[in-house]
Amino acid sequence: MRAIVINQEASMPEHVDKKMPELQEGQVMLNIRASSMNHRDVWITKGLYPGIVSGATMGSDGCGTWQGEDYVINPGLDWGLNQNFQDSRFRVLGVPDDGTFADYIAIDKKYLYLKPSHLTVTQAAALPLAGVTAYRALFSRAGLRQGEKVLVTGIGGGVALMAFQFALALGCTVVVTSGDAAKITKAMKMGAVGGYDYKDTNWTKDLVTDFGGVDVVIDGACGPGFSGLIRVCQPGGRIAFYGATAGQIGSVNPQQVFWKQLSILGSTMGSESDFGQMIDFVSKHHIVPVIDCVLPLDNYRDGFSRMAEGKQFGKIVFSH
């Protein structure tokens, strides 16, 4: 079968002909019909992940067919039973476990969820990792409530867009940031009420002037701009972050945090419960993931290049 595998000595993964996986107890053989990329895939090719094994199939997100039904895969393996944090055995599907950029995957049946009926296979393949990460950050961690004001930073990324769509679906007022005016324009068309260029030194003041601040921030950047997120929070605000593309959190003013009773919440991936709730939420609200482009799996190199450049708005999907 086809498989796109990591080669630690090359800057791009390799297309190989791999033998079919063998089924272990509890596993089923899913015929993968679409998969999608995450930043994680690019980081793995750069060697920026622990536990990389050359020859392992890449890809965390996938949607496929088993016994005539279409399923999406929960890529969070062995989270464990504690909702508050993942077990030490926890890992994300796709390196070192063989992932979704292949024709078939042998996967434990408990990680399969029926594809929401309003989504195509291609759309559903865009959902898993970004969806569960956004869901946990927004609901399980930040406890978003209907009608609250939400800031989603770095709009255009998979998790950011999913958080944005979830918050809109709940009936929240959502503002966004980006370094790219075109991405802000797109978000405004989708329902954002405000958009700010985070490179503009006045953006936090402008947001407070325009909307009086926000109740919840969903961030994947951290970095020196983190103190601005604290400034735009209203009392009782929650900042949940799931990544740190801009690096270390710079100096933080603790008085602002305790006087406003803020909560700063680290969040990554999600539990099986988070995943199931996310699928239900997407089904209930007929949410369709934003897709940047659909490429044939054989053209995976174009997908890796596009994501590495950061030009995408939404998910990069491979059709198999």
Added chain:
Amino acid sequence: MRAIVINQEASMPEHVDKKMPELQEGQVMLNIRASSMNHRDVWITKGLYPGIVSGATMGSDGCGTWQGEDYVINPGLDWGLNQNFQDSRFRVLGVPDDGTFADYIAIDKKYLYLKPSHLTVTQAAALPLAGVTAYRALFSRAGLRQGEKVLVTGIGGGVALMAFQFALALGCTVVVTSGDAAKITKAMKMGAVGGYDYKDTNWTKDLVTDFGGVDVVIDGACGPGFSGLIRVCQPGGRIAFYGATAGQIGSVNPQQVFWKQLSILGSTMGSESDFGQMIDFVSKHHIVPVIDCVLPLDNYRDGFSRMAEGKQFGKIVFSH
């Protein structure tokens, strides 16, 4: 009546003869029999608080008598109904509102709580502000559960000691830090299972080696050492801080925070609900606040000097 009032042109408050307060609607006249100091009182004398009015009576904590019954005062005025954060009208009793360092106070009856019967008037006067601040940080914010491991930093301060006693009473394993070996020794005698000098560069490693880390941290310092608090947290850990005696939070590693699913929680004072629950908890567990010394109110200068030096272990109480 006697009153100790702020004089913005002097480094010490003044002892004055003040006319009796006039009762407003809903207020009762409490004969204050004991009061206690907080860091806030020292900061006010240094001009480090907004809204300071020369001539206002100082003091946030007090226990007194009205119609033959002894009451402690909830010093958190006009918190409002939202449990998540205080109303914009919120303020702490004692400058600009006339406080407890006086023979009498006119106070809204809703801020009076019957003195827990296991406490003397002197002990009860040590309870309010430190007690409610510790209770909110530990329970309402960090959600401490029985059997968890807790780190309380800067043991010796009023809030730190109260948090320490509350966590012990709940059946938690508690470790402490201090820059003063004598304070650590005292805490160990009270039930701490470990004590670390935060000036020792290896203290976080030692704590992890000794106890495997902690579930909850209660901190009042922040400052450059904050990253050490993140290091000692186990997955799912919560750091609640109520002060920042060491200044700005330095650079923070976001990967540690999101990978461990940590929560960093600002907390200040507490709601009326927090205060009522704190009084009930203290009564149920027969907690007796740690008192550093009891001074006659007329010797208030000694109290202010002692607190400014930071030598105290427990609360500095004035008997009236």
